[in-house]
Amino acid sequence: MVITPQLSREEFHSAEAPGSAAPRVPLWLWPCVAALALGGLGLTGTLLGRDELVTWDMAGRDTGQILATLRNVDAVHGAYYLLLHGWVELFGDSVLSLRLPSLLAVAATASVVALLGQRLFGYRAGILAGLLLALTPAVSRYGQEARSYALVVFAVALAGLLLLRALDRPRSPWRWAGYTLALVLTGFLHLVALSVVLAHLWPLAARLRQDRSLWWRPALALTAVAACTAPLAVLGRSQAGRQLYWVPEPDGWALLTLPVELFASALGAGALIALALLARAPRRMPLLLCGTWVLLPPALVWAASHGEVSYFRGVYVLFALPAWALLAGAGAAGALRSWKSAAALLSALALLTVPDQREVRRPFAHNAPVPLDYAAAADLVVRLHRPGDAVVYDRADTWQLDGGVRYYLPRDLRLRDVFLARTPAGIDDLYTVQCAEPERCLGDEERVWLLTEGTAFPFDAIDPVQSSALQTRYSVAESRPVTGMTVSLLVRGDTARGARQP
Structure with a gap:
């Protein structure tokens, strides 16, 4: 079932400028509910996968043991293990408990994407972007896995929203502090995701062209992020060969087929990319921000994977999904004439991806390619x-x-x-x-x-x-x-x- 907001024709066509106040319908609510409903469907139906079992093992150790282990292996996931350790202490280690933080993270991400979409492209684009993200099979897949990837996507989307808020009031130290903390959280959850900073350079550059005296504030924020995450980067790099020896060096075909892996659906990828190509905006910055967000981090990771260690896995660049959803939401908002056509689009996408939604919920989906019961x-x-x-x-x-x-x-x-x-x-x-x-x-x-x-x-x-x-x-x-x-x-x-x- 597709959850769609019941907007009137006037509300759907309201000519709100990006960043304006939201109308009466709560912008963040519908995407959040949709992501919770879809992600919660079959949440405990699949067996724990190999990586999830590592999460269970690590979360069950005491804090001292976790920190001691991180000095030897898996430091890049240390923040997630510590978070899950506290969670398991409170709520136990059932399959539901282990996976619930990821489900909550994708629901929060859908809400943040809706808010981002409103700021960048308008209300209609925002709510459609949040709902399109919620309908993506990969969002359900990693919203049902006890690993850090859903939280990484949330942290990246939140950093983008907090960046725009900081640029609204660039002389507010608290807003820059929020942006800095979101990026530090992103790095602690997964260092590769910090490549999203490449996309942030566009709105930063646009704002600095208006007032060059502000340059030291984002510079200080990014320096603080680098200082906080550098020790983890050094430790993680020393462990990478042991942990990623099995990841093959990617060829050009791997880069071209990345969207299918990223969306966990060939049809879903095709539909969202087609909508994204229709995206238009009065200003160039929103398109540049989202365009570089979807293109530059995967390209950088692909290029960096031609050395001693390969980092090129679809799940490592899953944080590009919100940007695809933002562009697709903007394209859909420009092409649709009413909330009924929006509901038809969402329903069609839901039907197209039903086989993929079933696939990610198979009993051994998290144990592919070798199922073990x-x-x-x-x-x-x-x-x-x-x-x-x-x-x-x-x-x-x-x-x-x-x-x-x-x-x-x-x-x-x-x-x-x-x-x-x-x-x-x-x-x-x-x-x-x-x-x-x-x-x-x-x-x-x-x-x-x-x-x-x-x-x-x-x-x-x-x-x-x-x-x-x-x-x-x-x-x-x-x-x-x-x-x-x-x-x-x-x-x-x-x-x-x-x-x-x-």
């Missing part, structure tokens, strides 16, 4: 376990299989992790340390659960040394496949020895 595996263990059982997780080539199953197991179900020598929290890292001599780590448990990725014979799926150690004492009594995984029960002695079940 942690919940089903945990359910099997819960139903068939006996007191004293132990567990072995496939950690050979699998990231977060153990964390995924542990999340969906009851917190009071204790299974000794046979080959676990030190937990990630115990060594201030994201990775476990396993037993150097697996034979010495075997205990006297009668039964051991073996959880592996894929459908290969269980002993063939894990580290060969661990496999050899297990086979000296245990045999496969039973194996059951679940999506992407195999759950096997090992028993001591010769019972079922050699039964190589697929």
Whole structure:
């Protein structure tokens, strides 16, 4: 269902100038409600993804452990982990609780985009921009993920709004302080997003041409942002090779196909880009601001990804979405004649993107490209376990299989992790340390659960040394496949020895 504001014909055609006072209909309300409704639909339906499991693990550590870990790895997400740590302390670590901050962030972003659109292009463009953003499948996708990206998009949009407010009253130190804090928050949440400052140079330059005596205020603000984020940038750069080794160097085709990844919808991308090309404004600055916002940061990230480390991922430049929505809202406002035609446009876009909205809500959408049903595996263990059982997780080539199953197991179900020598929290890292001599780590448990990725014979799926150690004492009594995984029960002695079940 598409939520559209019930504006009268006179209200829709009101000739308000950009930046004028809003009419009676609350400008921010409809986009906020639409984003909440769409983002909340199926919020807990998808299993936690690998990155979300890292969030859960980090948020569950105490503040000292989080800070110690950030010195070794993942410093660029440290602010988000600390925020989620406080949130989990208050509201628990359910799927709903972990994802709710992202949902609230996309709802707030839709409201901020509407306010930005009003200032830049007028009331009609503002409300349409907010609603178009809310309808974008990528907004629902990352509004339902326990990662920082939705908050990054909000911080970038807020920084843009606070910049315009500072330029309204450039001699107000409080307004420049607000803009500075928004950019610092942006950098702390994701350093790549600070590339949006390239777009801010246009309105700054336009204002300074009117009064050159104001130059030191934005200069001071940007210097403060650089000083606050520089230590994080240095630390993050030292960790980038370890964390982003798997991101390929992008070619020209990757840049051209970025919009499809950015919108999480080919049809949605085409529709919004077509509307954006229709955008017009009495002044050049709004078009320059939004145009550079959508073009320059992705181009800069693409260019910077041809060195030792590649940073080119669609999610890293997700903060360009608000600018696309602003341009599309301006184009739609200029082309439409009434609120009925606006409702028809929004309804058509909603129908076009239904398949993509379903796609981002698939049970394993957050685990692509390799779906792993942690919940089903945990359910099997819960139903068939006996007191004293132990567990072995496939950690050979699998990231977060153990964390995924542990999340969906009851917190009071204790299974000794046979080959676990030190937990990630115990060594201030994201990775476990396993037993150097697996034979010495075997205990006297009668039964051991073996959880592996894929459908290969269980002993063939894990580290060969661990496999050899297990086979000296245990045999496969039973194996059951679940999506992407195999759950096997090992028993001591010769019972079922050699039964190589697929």
